Amino acid sequence: MSELRLAGIEKRYGSTTAVAGMDLDVRDGEFMTLLGPSGCGKTTTLGLIAGFFPPTRGEIYVKGQAVAGLPPFRRDIGVVFQDYALFPHMTAAENVAFGLRMRKVDSHETAKRVREALELVQLKNLGERRPLELSGGQRQRVALARALVIRPAVLLLDEPLSNLDLKLREEMRVEIATLQRRLGITTVFVTHDQGEALVMSDRIAVMNAGRIEQVGTPADIYERPATRFVAEFIGRMNFFGTLAIRPERAKLMQENPGGGFARRGTVKQVLYLGATLEYHLTLEGGERALVEAPNDAHAPRYAAGDAVWFTAPRESCYELK
């Protein structure tokens, strides 16, 4: 059974449509990512699930129960906000206890669960600190513990990593994904960062202009993009009309091997990126193309001005709708 289901969800503000008729099923224990550029409606969708504002049309089901008409405090949903939204006048432990207090859980049980939640996010000894006395990563963990301690049916994460520096962000990616799988909690994660989406998700819903363009596993999305938007938004792509070829799947050759896609061209620029080399080409007919080649000691190197073949095996070329 799906844990969370959006059925024909629509959100309009006056004449602008933020979410345009969206259907989505999130399975029990699944890590679902809403991925898209800013303004695509992903954060609005999150707000609709949380109940911060009502949908213009459509229904939302949590464990089969229709919740679109319920205020946020009657839904069983935990939210981690982009700015963490920790209560600055409470300690970390008080922040985590807030949801339990609101649910009138007795103080003994509350203390126990707060302790467990703080342990879960490795903040066992920092419970008495105020948010101001914590680092960005620690605040993030408190926010996570606060949302998890109420054992919600669905956990919503709104770009929770965007305020962290690069190194910490990469650590937290793995940590959050691991924690999510360990707890088996149904999760909807909102991000504009394709790297995060690919690494963390069971499935990704790519959104554009208030609609879902494609839903699939990270490999589906990356290797079998359904639309030109998805192909362009995730990773880089060479387009030849409706035919698309990933730069790392293409090869430069001296001769046309035959049996796949091949075009004659000239190397315009070579970028040395360490692990890979990036060849920028101009093909016959004036089209531009990009090839990402592994920095392999035995592979032939090309230089700007070389005449080459841009080739790709048939299985690496896909037709887009």
Add this chain to the structure above:
Amino acid sequence: MSPWAGLRVVVIAIYVFMLGPILITAAVSFNASNRSQFPPRGFSLQWWEKAFSAEWIDPLWFSFKLGCAAAVISTLLALPLAFALARYRFPGRAAMVALTLGPLMLPALVTGVGLLQLFQYAGWREQIGFTALLVGHVVICLPFAVRTVAISLHSLPPSLELAAASLGASRARTLWHVVFPLIKSGIVAGAVFAFVHSFTDVNLSLFLVRPGEQPITVKILGFLEFGFAPTLAAVSVITLLLPLVLVAVVERLTGLGDFIYGERERV
């Protein structure tokens, strides 16, 4: 001359012109003669004794009561007003902004005359005195209270309220457990501004007094018509110290200065 030296001159000038008259007034109140001389001739406490007579203590106490009532009522009105203005867009919002800030632009004198006429035409002559003064003071204090509460609400990220809601707090409990504790210093600051504004007002009060129900400022103004006696110096010092002491106490208790001179960092 370095810019710091220039700044120092300005600061010294401000202190001289702000504190100078106060110190002179204080000194004059200890005169032994009945003329308001500076520097004072001799030393006596006779004027202070007079200042603490019923003639002066009654209007002082009246002003204090009036200020407290005006501060409490305007702050209570300011809370929902500021909340609506800071959080929601609704038809008539612009009119409400104008209404709450209007009295700030209008000379209180005009408001006073208007209120006097209103009370007379409406047949509320009996209410002129404390009630009419209270109505007038609430009107002129409201903008201060609304502004300060609205500023503290604006500094509160909306995600805090959403977080509370998602954790199971109803609207009322969100206000009680999250919003109020965080805007407390703004509310107190609003109330203190309202009190001080009420306590120091003379323009509006002038029109709405009746015998036995007049604030200290109107009493002082009336007394001035007969000249300046050292008694007045002593009364002025008391009138000045009362709001200062209040502000100092509140500052100690709630950190009012943090509100006025920049919020503590928020998460």
